[in-house]
Amino acid sequence: MEKKITVLPGDGIGPEVIAAAVRVLKVIGKRYNHDFQLAYAAIGGAAIDQFNNPLPEKTIEMCKESDAILLGAVGGPKWDNNPAELRPEKGLLNIRKTFDLFANLRPVKAFPSLLDASPLKREVAENVDLMIVRELTGGIYFGEKHRTEDEASDLNVYSRQEIERIVDKAFELAKLRKGRLCSVDKANVLETSRLWRQIVEEKKEQYPEIAVEHNLVDSVAMKLITNPEHYDVVVTDNMFGDILSDEASVITGSLGVLPSASIRSDHFGLYEPVHGSAPEIAGEGIANPAAAILSVAMMLRYSFGMTVEAEEIEKAVDDVFNDGCYTADLVKNGEPSFTTDEWTDKVIAKIDSNFVIDCIMESYI
Amino acid sequence: MEKKITVLPGDGIGPEVIAAAVRVLKVIGKRYNHDFQLAYAAIGGAAIDQFNNPLPEKTIEMCKESDAILLGAVGGPKWDNNPAELRPEKGLLNIRKTFDLFANLRPVKAFPSLLDASPLKREVAENVDLMIVRELTGGIYFGEKHRTEDEASDLNVYSRQEIERIVDKAFELAKLRKGRLCSVDKANVLETSRLWRQIVEEKKEQYPEIAVEHNLVDSVAMKLITNPEHYDVVVTDNMFGDILSDEASVITGSLGVLPSASIRSDHFGLYEPVHGSAPEIAGEGIANPAAAILSVAMMLRYSFGMTVEAEEIEKAVDDVFNDGCYTADLVKNGEPSFTTDEWTDKVIAKIDSNFVIDCIMESYI
Numbered sequence A, B: 001m002e003k004k005i006t007v008l009p010g011d012g013i014g015p016e017v018i019a020a021a022v023r024v025l026k027v028i029g030k031r032y033n034h035d036f037q038l039a040y041a042a043i044g045g046a047a048i049d050q051f052n053n054p055l056p057e058k059t060i061e062m063c064k065e066s067d068a069i070l071l072g073a074v075g076g077p078k079w080d081n082n083p084a085e086l087r088p089e090k091g092l093l094n095i096r097k098t099f100d101l102f103a104n105l106r107p108v109k110a111f112p113s114l115l116d117a118s119p120l121k122r123e124v125a126e127n128v129d130l131m132i133v134r135e136l137t138g139g140i141y142f143g144e145k146h147r148t149e150d151e152a153s154d155l156n157v158y159s160r161q162e163i164e165r166i167v168d169k170a171f172e173l174a175k176l177r178k179g180r181l182c183s184v185d186k187a188n189v190l191e192t193s194r195l196w197r198q199i200v201e202e203k204k205e206q207y208p209e210i211a212v213e214h215n216l217v218d219s220v221a222m223k224l225i226t227n228p229e230h231y232d233v234v235v236t237d238n239m240f241g242d243i244l245s246d247e248a249s250v251i252t253g254s255l256g257v258l259p260s261a262s263i264r265s266d267h268f269g270l271y272e273p274v275h276g277s278a279p280e281i282a283g284e285g286i287a288n289p290a291a292a293i294l295s296v297a298m299m300l301r302y303s304f305g306m307t308v309e310a311e312e313i314e315k316a317v318d319d320v321f322n323d324g325c326y327t328a329d330l331v332k333n334g335e336p337s338f339t340t341d342e343w344t345d346k347v348i349a350k351i352d353s354n355f356v357i358d359c360i361m362e363s364y365i
């Protein structure tokens, strides 16, 4: 397959982890005969420095011509006192808006070798493999606001079309995963939640293979701690998704290695690590590239439909962790730590050796 | 002191745990020479059965003449199919509204002997001692709602006066506790949150002894899991408080023993266990009375200013747990379980013996 990818390294450790992720991407391209055409562009602080704009028109044009976007991270103290329009984060907000990336995918998976860092007991967290699907472009964060000296208000508003497209996306994701969908709302008090629940009920007729449940948001906030393995795909609105995806991100102790995606209905999407730009360690070559590498896997799966290739990357990352190889951020007492490049070498070596094993297996069949 | 208390046993295990709590209350009254005048009234399902009204006028009148309300629990399958106005829960909602009980206090404290039941690692949960203060009568749950075929909306609205009174209450509570206040909002996107944050900033001048911080709600959802002992008093709006108080309630494994209060500015308040009516074990005499007993302690502290008496009860409950005495819900493998009455006897015996020790200590000084 031929795919065009716009690469936006961004700020801080962004360029380093993206360089690592691109190395892995190229190995997969070679192994599976895909032609991944990469074009680099500026975003965030780097774009402000060069073009006085956190999302230059040229970057938008390049993204428009591509099949997916791979992003590192934006932000840093250098731009913290800039006016709102010249803040690095504005680049990220604008790109989501420009491309109408309404579905934010936040997978959380337990890595057995990282569970020591989890605040939860091993037996509670060890089988976690869930994905929060958050509506990203509507709801109360974007609703009308009013303010007087003595009163303030925010309007939470959702249209049927906004809910339908995110719910459809969540059903499709559940089909690609374990076939379970939990829709989260507060339908006992909110009108938006009642419309949301009604639409999920209507839509589920089209997806008879998916097991659907409705949970109230306060109850999910509890169950993400007491029984997180209960969940597969969790779909919810912008604000509930903001809270629950952050809550879920810490339960397995692997916050630093979580990937994410912001996608739309036609499979175009932006893929990025959940971690930030970590300016304090930028340029040292010690950043953890796992989240960026796993973001590439998400891109292959969700934008390009390359399931096998995605699994190959995820398995390699799993294997390297299971071998006890960590970058400095995750290293435990007395263990050696690996640089960004060394750790990426290990992932690529795993991909290579798994590939050889696959070829031998195939030749026996 | 002379205090009038309206006792509303309610449904399910409500009457049993309230009977236990009242026994403890009477012991404290005797020990400390307080005249607690108790008057019983109907609420919830019991009131529907007797008066066809989940909150009869007579109950309201009695509550009006009292200094505090002690409530058991409401609800049960018997009334599940009733119309909305004849649901037991309506009695609770109406009493909060009638008496303008705008501040919901939800303390969460780790009991060392219950930490095995926590989903969190012992070292993460063992020093937890926090209180979520939730605004209970305003915000998006009560704002204007609209619905068409293709759109739904809910208005989140807060007046300065609504925010000021809950923030004042939270500062007062922080003074009675460890002197730290965390105000939770989403001020980077919500107008209501910006007004909220501004008012906390204004108010903090009046409470120079309190250390104040502002946290975003998504960040608190994370930190309640990764570092819950960071928090003392946490104040937030109705919806954020709904989510965070439920999340916080499961971190120490002691959900079944948590008390709560709904109070207003003049110290009048309603005290009740967080647990529900548990109809499946009602009438068996095995319900855990700890939450109801601890609700009495909250009443003594927050409505009557009886700090020493409240601590006496809390210490006794602590001691009984530390002795390894549990009701059936908490009993661990192979340990004996105690009935509601037996467990209450143990608490009263602790109060008695602690009292004797206190008297001896005093006679030596």
Ligand SMILES: [Mg+2]
Pocket (backbone or CB within 6 Å): A242, A243, A246, B218
């Ligand atoms: Mg967030």
Ligand SMILES: [Mg+2]
Pocket (backbone or CB within 6 Å): A218, B242, B243, B246
């Ligand atoms: Mg709740």
